[in-house]
Amino acid sequence: MLTPEKSIEIQNSIGADIMMQLDDVVHSLTTGPRVEEAMHRSIRWLDRCIKANKRPDKQNLFAIVQGGLDAKLRTYCVKEMIKRDTPGYAIGGLSGGEDKDHFWRMVTLSTDHLPKGKPRYCMGVGYAIDLVMCCALGVDMFDCVFPTRTARFGCALIDSGQLNLKSITYTCDYEPIDAECPCFTCQNHSRAYLHCIIHEAVSAQLISIHNISFQMRLMERIRQSITEDKFPEFIRSFMRTVYPKKNYPSWLTEALESVNVTLDT
């Protein structure tokens, strides 16, 4: 079992540039007093982590905001943690299978209150549309096992969704996963070939390489569109690709409306 002190001790020896407090995470679907208990504990543990950090000059300790899906608890948590003035803040306790409707509201609540001059890191996100949406809501950093895990199951990521390369649909598909992708896999191999070797370890690598490249390029495109003052346009165009029939889920349209982005109808 980890204590805040032990967690920081291990992280100090690993030496990562960014390290995370030990938080008390409850499953996002939990209700009742346990959520509040976890939120208060996370604040106390943040203080213990800050105290235990022997390398504050070399490593950046991020706080992790908790509070489940309760607006009051989350607001309280954010306000308390901001007082600790850590180098960055993570939005935790989400990405656990909760309603997307609740998810985006908690993200935007957190970003409304978190300081503008510090990075906001939404943990466990994720799918391409979630990445785009969260960026629109003011998030800066993400992490997710999804691209590599789904690669190991034979799924390749493209803007419009996923290709399940195990499917016989691809037996004679000699195109690369994505004709415009510069990654090693798309430059050297076809969907049909990946389908043929789907049971070999190397296919997991090849699809992982593509999926990570896809995620990196997506973030690059988001940054580029922001730089060019064309981010809303990018969002609209991206969502058109994901939902060609324009049957956008209501949580998505509402989330984007909250930041003045209207999707094409």
Place this chain on the structure above:
Amino acid sequence: MMKFSVSKLSPEGGRLGVLSDIHQSSEQRHVEVFTPACLMYTRGGSVPHLTLDMVRCLPHQSGIVELTVSSFIEYRETMEGFKDGLAKFVGIPNALTYLAVQDSCKSAAAGYNDKSTVSVWAPSGRFRLNSASFMSFQRAAKSNITEALCDGDTREGCSKKRIQKAVNKTLQFLDEILEENLNAETCQQTEIFGVIEGGDLLSERLRSTKETAKRAVAGFVLDSFGESFMKEETRWKLLEPIIKELPEDKPRMLPQIGEPLDVLLAIENGFDLFSAFYPYQITGKGCALVFSWSDENKKTLNDQTSKSDEIKEGFYIDLNNKRFAEDFSPVLSDCECYCCQHHTKAYINHLLVTKELMAGVLLMSHNIHHYLSYFEAIRQAIKSDTFALMKKHIEEQHMRTDR
């Protein structure tokens, strides 16, 4: 047809040779293969665990990649639709390919060949081939060298009658395939290697050899020679009489032999080509090859956690072993492979414990690098008349290896 010329016959056994003029497409590089050599073993056309960028870094490659019918037979539709052959489909358009019927590593299940067909096992199940369907597959594969369809189901203990049938069927397939190849358009032709069967019976092996040698084949393959096919004592006694019946000017392949000493014994007896499946087997066990091939080259096992005089290694070390958990030195201190240049034994041990895919990548990159370097050393040893010394050195390590 392909040319094979012997550049040196060693007084200690073994020979140096050059394979050239292999029938190929205009896209493929002109390759001269210096023998003894090993063909690059693949599964589904890929070197196991390694992406092409890792493969390109490997030294001393022969230039010929081994592909198996069994890994592609269920994708025949895919290949026929592609039209440009397996090498291009796999992503190695410049490489020359050798099409083998079965996987060198894993023998096909026994008892599934019948009067007119041979069974190959694909991931989805069994496929039956006769010479016509085999050649139709080969034409889609566009392999440069092709092992003729053969019946190798002659495991230790099978009857003389069964062995005779295997020899007869294999010869019949060969004749049909040679004729088919002769009648094909030049651009569709392939170099055919004749397969020698005969189980563990010397009389049948000799019959198969003599008959195959009468045909216009480009080379010879000695099949059904691996572990499950005959006793150790029988195996090595068969080679000399078989070789005597084979012409000097054609290469001889022994696909199921890969262990370092076995390779030398085979070369000593006059074999030229092998399949590099052994590094894959070693990798699968979580082991790394550490054997040396001379006193000068004796690579130091920089083992910080144990006394070197207590532990004398055989051909490989088992990185699963706890004693490597804090060994922060590379597998071999002066190895130039990717794994030894970038990682430690402790890291590989950690990857094995956490069951990461990366363990296979690192181990395979080291093991195949080591094995290809071994073959280069063998060629040098024959050249410099130090083959017998090398054999002695390998024998000592063979004694220490747990098999």
